[in-house]
Amino acid sequence: MSRPIIATINQKALKHNLSIVRSLTPKLKIWAVIKANAYGHGINNVWSLSDTDGFALLNIEEAVMLREHGWEKPILLLEGFFHPKDLYIIDRYQLTTTIHSQWQIKALENIRLLNPISIYLKINSGMNRLGFHQKLFNTIWNKLIYLKNIRDITLMMHCSNTNNISKVNKYFKNIQNLIKGRNCLCSISNSACLLWHQTVSYDCWVRVGILLYGASPSGNWFDISNINLEPAMTLSSKIIGIQTLKTGxxxxxxxxxxxxxxxxxxxxxxxxxxxxxxxxxxxxPVLVDGNMTHLVGTVSMDMITIDLTNCPRASIGSNVELWGNIIKIDQVAKAAGTLGYHLMCSLAPRVPIKIIC
Structure with missing residues (x-):
């Protein structure tokens, strides 16, 4: 028989979580973010999110795959294109691309496309990753609106610290200043902003990732425990050995x-x-046959060791939940000094996947 570890992807939970997000923002359109292989859940396993208004991802190959599988609604390339020739693919498949660099603007000026495309203009809001400096916004906006290869422009920003109220307020103030006097579409909110800093006066599209998979953008399950999300991934295994040890x-x-x-x-x-x-x-924390227990000792490449003091009936073959419905992925991640995002995306290819429809 196969090694007993398995990751279960619950498509019903994904659909449920999308409905929760929709209830939080009923007037706005939703980008379901499926980058990083749908946060480790498998891009082929998230079609239950088809009620979303669009998919957002990184790889143009994945965008083409979605189109060829019949997805007709919008697709956003979050990091844009990486070579001018990519614009031909963006044109052919009518993808929406992020623009964050001057070379991308030059590529749009110099290429001949069959149809104008939609773009997301990325402004650096303080993350200092991708995006144009805010002082350049007026110049770039006024340049882009006259390019024949562009159908429409949406302002895109990303809040770097939703826990810092003064920084959030500055973020919103910057948005107001940028769009003042313009009929400007905006995509401002991520999962954290959607939950704790509603920006409905700015957004037309919200970009939602971690909430769809049933975990918290803050890394603390308690922060989302009141909105009825369901974990979409359960990692489970079985006990394969038992040791009875003495003091020392x-x-x-x-x-x-x-x-x-x-x-x-x-x-x-x-x-x-x-x-x-x-x-x-x-x-x-670890769950054994419904009983709460915990890890002891160092995690090995292929095994962990757990305390069975509270599990007197546990034996070889007993079921173990590493994270999922009872043991929240955020709890495991917090104990390990990381985030649920990291654990989802770190699921190894060798772990078999079971789909619940």
């Missing part, structure tokens, strides 16, 4: 855990090569 015995590489009293230990078929966080410490 040690567990794992580097003798990282010392047994303080006689203790039963379960060995689970899951390790960092499966995508479980390498730095998850002793105490990270």
């Amino acid at each position: 015995d040690t567990i794992g590489y580097g003798d990282s855990y010392t047994v303080k009293k006689p203790q039963r230990i379960g060995i689970v078929a899951c390790g960092y090569a499966d995508g479980y966080p390498r730095h998850a410490p002793t105490g990270t």
